Amino acid sequence: MKLFDLSGRVAVVTGGNGGIGLGMAKGMAAAGATVVVAGRDAAKNEAAVKEIHDLGAKASAIAVDVLKEDSCRALIAGAVKQHGRLDILINNAGINIRKQPQEYTLAEWHQVMDSNLTSAFLCSHAAYPEMKKAGAGKMINIGSMMSIFGASFTTAYAASKGGIVQMTKAMATAWAKDNVQVNAILPGWIDTALTQRARRDVPALHDSVLQRTPAGRWGTPDDFAGIAVFLAAAASDYVTGAAITVDGGYSVQG
Numbered sequence: 001m002k003l004f005d006l007s008g009r010v011a012v013v014t015g016g017n018g019g020i021g022l023g024m025a026k027g028m029a030a031a032g033a034t035v036v037v038a039g040r041d042a043a044k045n046e047a048a049v050k051e052i053h054d055l056g057a058k059a060s061a062i063a064v065d066v067l068k069e070d071s072c073r074a075l076i077a078g079a080v081k082q083h084g085r086l087d088i089l090i091n092n093a094g095i096n097i098r099k100q101p102q103e104y105t106l107a108e109w110h111q112v113m114d115s116n117l118t119s120a121f122l123c124s125h126a127a128y129p130e131m132k133k134a135g136a137g138k139m140i141n142i143g144s145m146m147s148i149f150g151a152s153f154t155t156a157y158a159a160s161k162g163g164i165v166q167m168t169k170a171m172a173t174a175w176a177k178d179n180v181q182v183n184a185i186l187p188g189w190i191d192t193a194l195t196q197r198a199r200r201d202v203p204a205l206h207d208s209v210l211q212r213t214p215a216g217r218w219g220t221p222d223d224f225a226g227i228a229v230f231l232a233a234a235a236s237d238y239v240t241g242a243a244i245t246v247d248g249g250y251s252v253q254g
Helices: 020-029 041-055 069-081 106-132 155-178 193-201 205-212 221-232
Strands: 010-014 034-040 058-063 088-091 137-142 180-187 242-246
Touching: 010 069, 010 106, 020 034, 020 041, 020 058, 020 088, 020 180, 020 221, 034 041, 041 058, 041 193, 058 069, 058 180, 069 106, 088 106, 088 221, 106 137, 106 155, 106 180, 137 155, 137 221, 155 180, 155 242, 180 221, 193 205, 205 221
Parallel strands: 010 034, 010 088, 034 058, 088 137, 137 180, 180 242
Antiparallel strands: none
């Protein structure tokens, strides 16, 4: 169906070399997009590119440090130089430092905020002129259900992801006139390296997630392939400023 066809489109995915980012990258590649995998670890980037190539799809890699403005801008410029255009940007890179709020240092606060929120602003800021020039574009920001809920060990993370949602809405209103749609995805509890560490840190987490999730399971990175394709494709041309939960029903429970 042409509404979901990404043939000829070029997508940049920060943090695209693993977890949710790789799940989205593979989904878009399967729909025809050329995917630029962007991450700090060059070896992981190349491994992700190989996974996509093994699916018979197109991909390349660019190393990026999302904490540095010059690196974020070089990522976008490099993608355009390599592939001649930029149609889709997924701001997925992020970290968490699990501590009670009183235990945070200022440096740790800035590390989380800059990795999760400021990097998304910088990459979007760099991508917007390319999309405006092309007359269309899709930006997808990865938030979290922690923009809805509170948790004692996610102070900086929750603040950054709440910021992602509000930044998404502001950019959506600013850039709609340029036919650039900006939306957010709010993942629930997904089985990734990040949450595997969380389960070690919070022993009761696994069982409590299963008990509360109507779907009865943790999510997987592959669960994000479809939503990524939808928000990257023509099917979502009249969807902008949305924050869509992908959580197996966790957030609708009282």
